[in-house]
Amino acid sequence: xxxxxxxxxxxxxxxxxxxxxxxxxxxxxxxxxxxxxxxxxxxxxxxxxxxxxxxxxxxxxxxxxxxxxxxxxxxxxxxxxxxxxxxxxxxxxxxxxxxxxxxxxxxxxxxxxxxxxxxxxxxxxxxxxxxxxxxxxxxxxxxxxxxxxxxxxxxxxxxxxxxxxxxxxxxxxxxxxxxxxxxxxxxxxxxxxxxxxxxxxxxxxxxxxxxxxxxxxxxxxxxxxxxxxxxxxxxxxxx
Numbered sequence: 001x002x003x004x005x006x007x008x009x010x011x012x013x014x015x016x017x018x019x020x021x022x023x024x025x026x027x028x029x030x031x032x033x034x035x036x037x038x039x040x041x042x043x044x045x046x047x048x049x050x051x052x053x054x055x056x057x058x059x060x061x062x063x064x065x066x067x068x069x070x071x072x073x074x075x076x077x078x079x080x081x082x083x084x085x086x087x088x089x090x091x092x093x094x095x096x097x098x099x100x101x102x103x104x105x106x107x108x109x110x111x112x113x114x115x116x117x118x119x120x121x122x123x124x125x126x127x128x129x130x131x132x133x134x135x136x137x138x139x140x141x142x143x144x145x146x147x148x149x150x151x152x153x154x155x156x157x158x159x160x161x162x163x164x165x166x167x168x169x170x171x172x173x174x175x176x177x178x179x180x181x182x183x184x185x186x187x188x189x190x191x192x193x194x195x196x197x198x199x200x201x202x203x204x205x206x207x208x209x210x211x212x213x214x215x216x217x218x219x220x221x222x223x224x225x226x227x228x229x230x231x232x233x234x235x236x237x238x239x
Contacts, residue, residue, distance in 0.1 A: 007101055007121075008100050019188055033202050033203070037158065043144075046071045048139055048140045052135060056129075060218070070090075071220075072106060081106040083175075084105065085103075085105055087101060107173070138170050140220060141168050142219050159192070165184050167223035
């Protein structure tokens with residue numbers, strides 16, 4: 001059967017910070033309910049677009065406009081501007097995540113951002129962003145390794161584990177940042193649970209067992225915060 005390229009997603013998403021010490025037993029407890037996803041292991045590069053002064057992520061952190069994000073995501077590791085990729089617009093409203101994406105390449109994405117897209121819904125959403133913000137451009141590259149699982153009995157349940165998360169400032173359409181820094185501690189990873197409606201009881205029990213508490217952790221939001229902290233440190237050092 002031909003795989004359908006899904007464009008639109010709606011799901012409840014929750015995130016947790018998990019330590020290396022917890023991981024082995026945690027996966028063992030989840031094993032009866034989860035199996036490896038179709039793409040169980042992947043390296044993800046996400047290029048986030050914003051204004052020069054990062055107004056979009058500031059609004060997202062302030063929970064304006066449904067916590068919007070505009071990014072280009074690829075699972076290709078070559079860094080090629082002609083690699084398969086997805087241009088994605090994400091929003092989060094009342095704990096429910098909405099995502100719309102179109103298949104593209106990094107090279108073509110620049111044209112789509114300028115309005116040259118045949119997908120009417122993407123064109124409409126991009127126009128709304130352009131009306132709200134001036135001069136949207138590539139600003140931050142975030143990369144990480146992902147391990148993905150789906151439910152054995154209910155494949156609408158997905159669990160992902162992200163490690164070796166790095167971020168770097170960029171100034172153009174690129175999949176290589178000139179300088180990258182770690183986003184989280186080496187002994188931590190980000191676990192994300194994605195469900196259609198509510199978290200299954202078995203998963204709630206496992207989360208309670210390990211005393212895992214959900215966090216509003218945003219990779220791009222955290223990268224922006226760390227970038228601002230580094231700017232303040234440099235300003236203090238050279239004051």
